[in-house]
Amino acid sequence: MVPSDVGVTPPGQLCLELISIPASHYCERARWALDYAGLVYTERKWPPLMHTKGLPALADTRSPPASALGNSSHALMGPGPLDKATAPQQRKLRTVPVLRILPAQAPASPTASELPPAGATDSAPLPYLLGGSGELLLTDSSHIVLYAEQHLRRQHHLYHAASSPSSPPPPPCLYPSDPAQRSEALRLEALFTAKLGVWTRVIAYHALFSEPPPAGPSLAVAVLGGMQPGMEAWKQEALRAAYPEVRRGVSSGLRVSAEGAAACLARTRALLAEVGEVLAEAGRQGRGAWLVGGAFTAADMTFAAMVAVMVLPGGGVGDGEGQGGEGGTQGPGGHGAEGCGGCGYGAWLPPLASWPRAYRDLVAEVRGKAAGQHALKVYREHRWRCGPTAWGSGEEEGKGAGGPRPGWGPGGGAGVEQARDVHQPASRL
Numbered sequence: 001m002v003p004s005d006v007g008v009t010p011p012g013q014l015c016l017e018l019i020s021i022p023a024s025h026y027c028e029r030a031r032w033a034l035d036y037a038g039l040v041y042t043e044r045k046w047p048p049l050m051h052t053k054g055l056p057a058l059a060d061t062r063s064p065p066a067s068a069l070g071n072s073s074h075a076l077m078g079p080g081p082l083d084k085a086t087a088p089q090q091r092k093l094r095t096v097p098v099l100r101i102l103p104a105q106a107p108a109s110p111t112a113s114e115l116p117p118a119g120a121t122d123s124a125p126l127p128y129l130l131g132g133s134g135e136l137l138l139t140d141s142s143h144i145v146l147y148a149e150q151h152l153r154r155q156h157h158l159y160h161a162a163s164s165p166s167s168p169p170p171p172p173c174l175y176p177s178d179p180a181q182r183s184e185a186l187r188l189e190a191l192f193t194a195k196l197g198v199w200t201r202v203i204a205y206h207a208l209f210s211e212p213p214p215a216g217p218s219l220a221v222a223v224l225g226g227m228q229p230g231m232e233a234w235k236q237e238a239l240r241a242a243y244p245e246v247r248r249g250v251s252s253g254l255r256v257s258a259e260g261a262a263a264c265l266a267r268t269r270a271l272l273a274e275v276g277e278v279l280a281e282a283g284r285q286g287r288g289a290w291l292v293g294g295a296f297t298a299a300d301m302t303f304a305a306m307v308a309v310m311v312l313p314g315g316g317v318g319d320g321e322g323q324g325g326e327g328g329t330q331g332p333g334g335h336g337a338e339g340c341g342g343c344g345y346g347a348w349l350p351p352l353a354s355w356p357r358a359y360r361d362l363v364a365e366v367r368g369k370a371a372g373q374h375a376l377k378v379y380r381e382h383r384w385r386c387g388p389t390a391w392g393s394g395e396e397e398g399k400g401a402g403g404p405r406p407g408w409g410p411g412g413g414a415g416v417e418q419a420r421d422v423h424q425p426a427s428r429l
Contacts, residue, residue: 016041017100022228022347029305030097030144031346037148047225047239049249055093057132101136149174174298181293188299197306199264204309206261207359227348274429276370304378310366313344313379
């Protein structure tokens with residue numbers, strides 16, 4: 001039987017695989033949530049269009065029913081609009097990110113003392129799909145974020161249930177406990193993924209495919225896989241050989257064109273202005289400059305990930321930080337003996353000087369906006385690939401770059417989720 005909080009992973013135990021197009025900001029969102037929660041995983045990296053070869057087959061059944069997911073009264077996330085556990089299972093996966101939960105290493109059912117009291121939270125299973133090898137699959141970055149939240153909530157319960165905890169508390173949960181604030185965080189996440197992420201993806205692809213950028217087509221090849229650490233050489237060579245086809249496929253599938261990029265840029269500027277107004281109002285009310293509830297939430301994380309390609313946060317993989325590659329691990333202690341705090345983007349992005357001049361000017365513009373500054377702050381204060389040490393591991397934590405920090409821890413491509421309509425009008429916050 002698979003427990004409802006199947007996401008709980010003992011530190012150092014490899015039972016998760018994240019299938020990704022590494023530069024995708026939807027995959028970055030999923031990576032970020034797993035890293036933040038301290039979950040150990042292996043990332044399987046693919047170039048766009050070729051990624052379908054790495055997606056697992058599906059079983060011939062529907063998603064596991066609630067009864068197969070353990071005692072539903074102990075589920076750790078409340079019901080929400082993403083619950084599709086009883087929907088017919090799609091026949092073939094085509095999009096990333098995909099999180100595989102390997103059956104041989106699924107954790108045992110938790111005891112009653114390890115779970116919050118029945119009725120303490122609303123209940124709803126995550127919409128797992130069943131893979132052809134018996135593994136469980138989550139096929140949307142939003143579901144992977146909720147999966148990471150389940151892990152965090154159980155860590156908090158274990159920490160507070162301990163009579164004399166010897167480790168620091170786990171990181172704060174990604175969603176507020178207040179129902180209204182939680183609903184607002186989910187609403188903003190949906191807005192940012194359905195609109196902002198689609199727009200910034202078109203803008204960035206248009207810049208990559210522009211002729212001639214300073215590095216020519218090699219810049220796009222580098223981003224799509226050629227410079228991604230941990231991607232096998234044969235995939236990188238296949239990408240170089242098939243680049244013209246990949247470019248045509250991405251441009252067609254995501255409607256990348258000069259006109260589309262201009263329309264997406266206008267809508268992005270309008271939405272960034274609204275985000276700036278929300279942050280300013282939160283500051284005026286003394287709630288702290290965060291999108292919901294005066295603290296970092298999944299809404300801030302999602303916003304920063306969706307706009308990252310337009311602010312190019314530093315200190316990430318492209319700037320010499322370590323990384324877990326294919327066959328390697330990410331998570332507590334998996335990113336270097338000393339860990340790292342305040343990491344940048346979780347995949348390789350070109351340095352600013354490598355982009356076309358018009359895009360460099362655009363990055364400078366977005367960085368100068370309040371919303372752009374917020375995205376950089378969120379990366380600086382809440383993005384790490386080592387994760388804070390998982391509660392209960394007995395290891396020292398807070399040893400990120402720059403020394404210990406106070407408190408609990410150190411401060412796309414075609415086929416990425418679904419290709420949404422880039423010409424939809426902007427929605428106000």
